[in-house]
Structures are given as C-alpha cells and as structure tokens.
Amino acid sequence: MSRILLLVELKGGNDGLNTVIPYADPHYRQLRPGLGVAREKVLQLDERVGLHDKLEPLMESWKARDLAIVQGVGYPNPNRSHFRSIEIWDTASSSTQTLSEGWVARAFEHAPRPQGAGRGTGVDSIVIDTNSLPLMGPDLRTIVMQDAENFLRQAQAMKDNPRVNDGGNPALRHLLAVRREINAAAAGLSDKLHAAPPPVQEYANEGPLGRELDLATRIITAQVPVVAVKIALGGFDTHANQAPVQERLLGLLAGGLATFRRNMIAAGRWDDVLVLTYSEFGRRARQNASGGTDHGTAAPHFVMGGKVKGGLHGAYPSLADLQDGDLRHTVDFRDVYSTIARGCWGQPVSFGQRQIQHLDFIAA
Numbered sequence: 001m002s003r004i005l006l007l008v009e010l011k012g013g014n015d016g017l018n019t020v021i022p023y024a025d026p027h028y029r030q031l032r033p034g035l036g037v038a039r040e041k042v043l044q045l046d047e048r049v050g051l052h053d054k055l056e057p058l059m060e061s062w063k064a065r066d067l068a069i070v071q072g073v074g075y076p077n078p079n080r081s082h083f084r085s086i087e088i089w090d091t092a093s094s095s096t097q098t099l100s101e102g103w104v105a106r107a108f109e110h111a112p113r114p115q116g117a118g119r120g121t122g123v124d125s126i127v128i129d130t131n132s133l134p135l136m137g138p139d140l141r142t143i144v145m146q147d148a149e150n151f152l153r154q155a156q157a158m159k160d161n162p163r164v165n166d167g168g169n170p171a172l173r174h175l176l177a178v179r180r181e182i183n184a185a186a187a188g189l190s191d192k193l194h195a196a197p198p199p200v201q202e203y204a205n206e207g208p209l210g211r212e213l214d215l216a217t218r219i220i221t222a223q224v225p226v227v228a229v230k231i232a233l234g235g236f237d238t239h240a241n242q243a244p245v246q247e248r249l250l251g252l253l254a255g256g257l258a259t260f261r262r263n264m265i266a267a268g269r270w271d272d273v274l275v276l277t278y279s280e281f282g283r284r285a286r287q288n289a290s291g292g293t294d295h296g297t298a299a300p301h302f303v304m305g306g307k308v309k310g311g312l313h314g315a316y317p318s319l320a321d322l323q324d325g326d327l328r329h330t331v332d333f334r335d336v337y338s339t340i341a342r343g344c345w346g347q348p349v350s351f352g353q354r355q356i357q358h359l360d361f362i363a364a
Helices: 026-031 053-063 082-091 103-107 148-157 170-195 208-221 242-266 333-345
Strands: 004-010 067-074 125-127 142-144 228-233 273-278 299-304 311-313
Touching (some): 004 208, 053 067, 103 333, 170 208, 228 242
Parallel strands (some): 067 311, 125 142
C-alpha cells in the first residue's frame, strides 16, 4: 500500500541539542551554561534524553508509539551554508555532488508510480511552500500551491480558448498541451478540494504553519492521490537570543503536528500518512556569546504516522567526541530517505550509497 509523505522543512537550521536534550550528560551543561534547558523542564523520554517542554503536545504520539525520533542525522563532510546544505538534503546528494532533481522525484526515477498516484488529478505531489526542490523532477508532476483559494481562482480563469491553435508550430503545440494538462490538474484538484470536509479540529491561527497544515489535511482527506505534500516552518536560524525564538517555533510545530495527527485519526487516514521533519543542519554544540548558536551539523528528526514504530532510533552523538566543535552524525540522512522510499512507496532506492543502513521505524 502506498503512503503519503508529509514533508516538514524547518527552515534555518533547528538546534537539535535543545530539541531532543541529553539532559543527563554533564558535557551539555558545560557547553551551554546559559542556553541549556533546565533538567526539570525536560520531558524525559528515557534516563538519558528528553524533549523540550514546548514539545509537550507530541507526548500523546510518543505514548501511543507512533512517534519515532531519529537521532544524530547528518552526512559526511558537512556544509554549513544554508543554501548549499539544504540543496544537499533536498536532492539526497553527497556533499561533493550537485544534483538538480529532488530526492522524492529521484525515488520514482524509471519506476512506475504507486497505484492510484495522480489518477484523476494529473498531479503526483503538492508543495504548500516556496521551496519545491525535494519534489521536482521529470518523474513527478508537482504543483506549487501556497494558497488554495487563489490557486483555484487562477485555475478557473485558465480556460482553453477554442480559437487558439498551434498553426503547425511544434513549440506552440507543446505549450498548448502543457496548458491543457495544467488546466486538467487544476480542475481535478478543485473538484476534490471543494468536496473535502473541513478538519475535525481547527489549527492554530498563528503564522503560516496552521494554514499549510489545514490545506495538507484537506488534500489528504479529499483523497487526492498524491505521493507527497510539503510544508515548512521558518525562523530557526538562531544566532542570537535563541531561547524564546526556538521555544515559540517548537510550540507551533508540536501543536500543529499534534492537531494534524488527531485530524488524520478522525478521518481514518493516520495509517496512510508518514510525517518527516528535516532541516539543513543542526547548530554548534557550544553556545555563542550572543545567547544563540551558530551553524552546525547533525540533529534529531521526527517521524510520525500510524504505521511508524515509535521510540528512539539511531545513536545520540557523543558530546565528548566533537569534530571541530560539532556533533558527529551517527545516521546518514540518505538512509532515512531510503527507508521512507521503501516503506512508503515500495521503491528500493540507495540514493548513491554503496551500503544502506536499514532503519527500522516503519511497520510493514
């Protein structure tokens, strides 16, 4: 059975050390004497690590065992540029490669789409965000739809003019064919979204995340046959005054994902969905002089869904064995992607790795 991936980009580089907190490690207090989260505020997951208390809404999922936390996710020879590192994550390239196709599109390269994908709508994936790279490539038909109502209004206005013909011009013939395909995709989406019931539980109206999750919920409950939907939450580049900024963002993320989970359960779709968070990098292990953290490397990421095997996966990087002041990754992000490609879509993809490390966070 094919599952829908909800890809959640945390833009700017979320600080993993203050997200999944190694509260029992004395090195954590040494590295972050002012920025470290107090032990009594940590939501303990085991005797070593716990969640930031603003992530409390996710504890319902944790206790239900449908929240997996993959620790120490990164890649060899990390790049600390926002633009280059997110490109690496989006395309599943190595740090020395430059690829133009997104990793989700690459998963379907020269392979049939999952049964039902795109049927009746002419679209395979939807981006509710400005960064569409993970889903871009010749093997996926992707629509960028930041605002549903505006998209549907524009689609309604894009009517084929019967008086327009190609006049024997092959280039014009191609453009007209593309326009007809876009019109058909928009019409198919329009019909399904208009018929979709509203979410059972409303999303918080604070920033764009709630709106994006609301639209993602409607797409999924309307049974639009897509393989992936992408959303984003920005603001994680916390070089200064990190604590209040990250606290607010983590609260928005946790509240939004908890509401999404409840809406999917109410709609009977939770087993059909897999949520993955990702970010271009984590932050430096040591706090800086401005009450923040600078660009780092490895970080933990969340995987949620009705068929997710909850718990901690992968090893937490050692704070006593840093590499140039950064955490050494313990899980290659391409192994996460390979696990999802196989578990969601039945696609055995290595993303260029010679040996794949299987991560057991998706049930059959």
